[in-house]
Amino acid sequence: xxxxxxxxxxxxxxxxxxxxxxxxxxxxxxxxxxxxxxxxxxxxxxxxxxxxxxxxxxxxxxxxxxxxxxxxxxxxxxxxxxxxxxxxxxxxxxxxxxxxxxxxxxxxxxxxxxxxxxxxxxxxxxxxxxxxxxxxxxxxxxxxxxxxxxxxxxxxxxxxxxxxxxxxxxxxxxxxxxxxxxxxxxxxxxxxxxxxxxxxxxxxxxxxxxxxxxxxxxxxxxxxxxxxxxxxxxxxxxxxxxxxxxxxxxxxxxxxxxxxxxxxxxxxxxxxxxxxxxxxxxxxxxxxxxxxxxxxxxxxxxx
Numbered sequence: 001x002x003x004x005x006x007x008x009x010x011x012x013x014x015x016x017x018x019x020x021x022x023x024x025x026x027x028x029x030x031x032x033x034x035x036x037x038x039x040x041x042x043x044x045x046x047x048x049x050x051x052x053x054x055x056x057x058x059x060x061x062x063x064x065x066x067x068x069x070x071x072x073x074x075x076x077x078x079x080x081x082x083x084x085x086x087x088x089x090x091x092x093x094x095x096x097x098x099x100x101x102x103x104x105x106x107x108x109x110x111x112x113x114x115x116x117x118x119x120x121x122x123x124x125x126x127x128x129x130x131x132x133x134x135x136x137x138x139x140x141x142x143x144x145x146x147x148x149x150x151x152x153x154x155x156x157x158x159x160x161x162x163x164x165x166x167x168x169x170x171x172x173x174x175x176x177x178x179x180x181x182x183x184x185x186x187x188x189x190x191x192x193x194x195x196x197x198x199x200x201x202x203x204x205x206x207x208x209x210x211x212x213x214x215x216x217x218x219x220x221x222x223x224x225x226x227x228x229x230x231x232x233x234x235x236x237x238x239x240x241x242x243x244x245x246x247x248x249x250x251x252x253x254x255x256x257x258x259x260x261x262x263x264x265x266x267x268x269x270x271x272x273x274x275x276x277x278x279x280x281x282x283x284x285x286x287x288x289x290x291x292x293x294x295x296x297x298x299x300x301x302x303x
Contacts, residue, residue: 009034010091014084023053023080053080063087065209066184070191077195086191098154101283105150108287116142142296149289169212172242176282179275182243185219187268193261199235200226231255247271 009030016026024047031040039060046056054071057063063071067087074083120139123130165184171177185206192202203223207216218239225235233251236243247267254263 008088009037009040010084010088014081014088017084018081023047027053066188069188069205069209073192073195073197079195083191097279100280101154104283104287105153108289108291109146109150111291112146113143116146146289153289165210165212165215169214175244176275176278178242178244179271179278181241182247183268183271183275185241186243186247186264190261190264190268193264198226199223199232203235232260 012033013026013030016029017023021029024044027040027047028044031037031044034040039062042060043053043056043062046059047053051059052072052075054063054068054075057071058065058068067090070083070086071080074080116139120135123135124132165177165181169177172181188206188209189199189202192205193199197205200223203219203226207219207223210216210219218241222235222239222241225238226232230238231251232255233248236248236251250263250267251260254260257263
């Protein structure tokens with residue numbers, strides 16, 4: 001399904017459910033509104049056979065395992081509308097980020113294209129003996145390289161946070177990784193807490209969403225520590241979960257004040273803002289790929 005459509009579809013589904021329409025009828029209306037997306041028709045069929053919405057959406061490839069957990073908890077706690085809106089907002093945020101990245105890549109890509117074209121003309125004009133075919137092939141190679149880099153960058157940026165946590169788990173000491181980890185894990189925990197699920201169960205459920213065995217073991221260790229009666233902060237430290245010192249302080253103060261859920265919520269709001277700034281700043285390196293290719297193109301003309 002197109003990333004451009006996903007926010008609107010889940011938002012429409014949430015709106016229909018919020019209006020008192022049954023889940024089955026709401027999904028049927030969504031399927032009728034988007035006939036080209038065959039997966040939704042299959043979801044209608046699944047629901048008619050008694051399947052849960054979260055299971056069907058996951059089986060049809062419409063949501064990730066992390067999003068399935070959000071919807072599953074929403075169905076269990078009667079907060080399905082909120083869970084669907086949460087997914088919609090997540091996709092909307094990702095789409096906005098991709099749009100910003102594209103705007104940063106347009107100019108360097110255009111400059112590179114012009115540089116490739118000009119370098120080809122210069123090569124031919126400076127050396128009449130050079131093969132036109134070889135010049136064209138070289139130009140096509142550089143252009144294909146730039147286009148491939150663009151598609152790769154955009155594809156990587158569309159992956160959810162869990163993908164990056166698994167990919168760069170060896171950098172769990174870095175601030176970026178810890179901020180991303182706590183936003184994903186404690187964001188899910190906060191959602192579960194507000195839905196009546198305790199920390200012990202929450203850590204255990206989230207562990208099932210993570211592909212990395214190392215991270216999964218740590219989450220299960222935190223769950224076990226909670227089961228043994230240790231505090232959340234003690235459980236996190238014992239499991240060596242990669243979180244910042246700021247969050248550890250929040251956990252300590254939140255448990256002492258008896259307002260842990262509220263404290264985590266406020267912290268994650270600020271953490272999300274800082275994380276967005278870090279990600280936006282990281283996007284600034286992307287155009288350098290094109291400028292590097294421009295340099296290579298210029299060198300090829302000189303040599």
